[in-house]
Amino acid sequence: MKLAFSLAAGLALLAATPAVAQEVPAAAPRPAPKLLVVISVDQLSADLFAEYRGQFSGGFARLLSGGVFPSGYQSHAATETCPGHSTILTGARPSRSGIVANDWTDLGAERADKTIYCAEDESIAGSSSSKYTVSDVHLKVPTLGEWMKAVNPATRVVSVAGKDRAAVMMGGHKVDELWWWDGKQLASYAGRAEPAPVTQMKAGIAARIAQAQEPMEMPPFCQARSRAIAVTPTMRIGDGRFARAAGDARAFRASPEFDESILALGAGLADAMKLGQGPQTDLLIVGASATDYIGHSLGTEGSEMCLQMFALDRSLGKLFASLDESGVDYAVALTADHGGNDMPERQRDHAAPDAQRVDRTFSAGAIGKEIAARMGRADPVLVGGTFGDVYIDRTLTKAQRAAVQAEAIQRFGAHPQVYGVYTAAQIQAAPAPKGPPETWSMLDRAKASYFPGRSGDLVVALRPRVTPIPVPGPGYVATHGSFWDYDRRVPILFWRKGMTGFEQPLSVETVDIAPTLAGLIGLKVPVVIDGRCLDLDAGPGTTCG
Structure with missing residues (x-):
């Protein structure tokens, strides 16, 4: 009873006592970071990231302690490497950038x-x-690096990648260093001086390729994914460990060794150029391409991709450790240019019975040849592949073009593997897409990819899980490029030391990355873009005013 009485009395006293507001001093806004680090992992789908995020202990684990947007979107229909990379640091969809x-x-x-x-x-x-x-x-639009240089010409922009199109589309028109792997060695624009880190890395890669690679050790988590799948009667993949013969540069490119080298080059250039150590903010861009080459040649599942994810996690950790040693205040953004779809042979084994390869007799060329034959013409009247942009012969009369288009729409639309066919007139007449990207119609997605003079007269969308590789072969068993979310959804991660970590499950777009980083350094976006600034911290120091 005494206890009950004392509690009741205490509650009554609290109710009768007015609260006294405590004045909390406002925290001073953080200064802008001295270095922005932007990383693209080619073909890192949101699905793939979700599968492995609980196993990361290196660089990815650090990024997961920052701002996590697990449902980022390359919102357009043309989910390929060049368009995807062009969105990341321009804030522009392909319909604006021209890519x-x-x-x-x-x-x-x-x-x-x-x-x-x-x-x-x-x-x-x-x-x-x-x-x-x-x-x-x-590339019809400027990049973040160009925005930064316009305000402060002292800003250094460095872009390195495993592919030329990744380095170029993220770096833009004004870069201080631009390097990519051309299949044989690191390369840049003609006449550019070769800095010491590039020379050293070229020699290191050459020596590495010259040596045979022993099979990688298989972590326990990957063992459950190690199962050979028959893709053709003579080709089985899914249980590999990246053993490589001496001199096999192609196998080197489709292995964890490749990303390790490109990320190390980025770290080396940052150190040699003292990025982030001057009065201005600098920009380091790294395109890690091995996940894409592995996805194409070995699929997105199996022991090979598992080993790649663990190795990439370690390599990212090494890059961040190198930047930590410099003492530079840096911020990181990581995303991907597109997702990916596993090979249908393994998908069917994983309860996806509708997964299939595209009909080998089906293509714009084949349909165009048949239409041309009925018109008495020798050349095909359609140019294109099994999906995406299809072009009608310009030499046709207006009436002939209309007839060819009508028959092409009928022929494509009647094929059981085709979801829809959209004309240039339909796409151009459609309003710009609005709202969350996962709610966009197929026409909205096509609209975000359409650029007059470059896009097709028709755009063809295949049905879900139809792989546009009719006959698989070494180096090419799976791909991306569809309208569907397994190709559109990618992770978007931001990190800075001292940042309050959070996870935002709602969808955002990769075009939001550039304006968000601009906001982080107090830079007003100087051009019209498609993206918006994302708040990374609540309260003082918020990136978006």
Whole structure:
């Protein structure tokens, strides 16, 4: 009873006593970080990230202590490497940046090869889409690095990647160092001086490729994923450990060794150039490409991808440790250019009976050839593949074009593997997409990818889990590029020392990364973009005012 009485009396006393407001001094806003580090992991889908996030203990684990957006979107339909990388540091969707695909067709090009590679300059004599001069001319918008340089020309921008299109599309038109792997060695624009870290890494990679690679040790977590799957009667994958013969540069590229080297190059250039150690904020960009090469050649599941995820986690940790040693106040953003879809043979084994390869007799070329034959023409009247952009022969009359388009729509639409066909007129007439990207219609997704003069006369969407590789072979068993969320959804992670960690489950877009980083350094976005600034911290020091 005494206890009950004392509690009742105490509660009554508290109710009768007015609360006294405690004045909390406002925290001073944090100064801008001196170095922004932006990392793209090619083909790191949100699904793949979710599968392994509980196992990370290195660089990914650090990023998971910051701002986590597990449902980021490459919201457009053309979920390929070049468009995806172009969104990350421009804040612009392909419909604004002009980067609608890895390759598109220009039937009016003044060369025999009408295919245009996204990161080439086709005006250079003797070039082709497979033998090209790397260039930024097709990127129609500036990047974060260019915004930063416009405000402070002393800003240094460094972009290194496993692919030229990744380095170019994230670095933009004004870079201090731009390096990529060209299949044989590290390369840059002609006439550029080679800094010591690049020379050292070139020698290191050459020595590494010259030596055979022993099978990697299999962590217990990966053992459950180690199971050989028959892709063809003579090809089984899924239980590999990245053993490599001496001199096999192609196998090196599709292995954890590749990302380790590219990330180490980024760390070396940051150290040699003393990035973040001057009065201005600098920008270091790294494109890790091995996950994509592994995904294409070995699929997104199996022991191979498991080993890659663990190795990438360690390599990211090494990069961050190197930056820590410099004492620089740096902030990190990590995302991906697109997701990925596993090979159908393993998907069917994992309770996805509708997973299939595209009909080998089905393509724009085959349909166009049949239509042309009925018109008495020798050349196909359609140019394109099994999905995506399809172009109609420009030499046709208006009436002929209309007839070809109508028949093409009917033929594509009748195929059981096709979800939908959209005309250029439909796409152009559609309003710009709004709202959460997961709610966008297929037309909205096509709209976000459409750029007049580069996109097709028709855009074809395959049904879910239809892999547009009719016949698998070494190096190419699985892919991406669809309208579907397994290709659109990617993680977006932000980290800075002292940052309050949080997780935001609602969807955001990769076009939000550039304005968010601009807000973090107090930079006003100087151009019209598609993205928005994301709040990374609540209260004083919030990135978005």
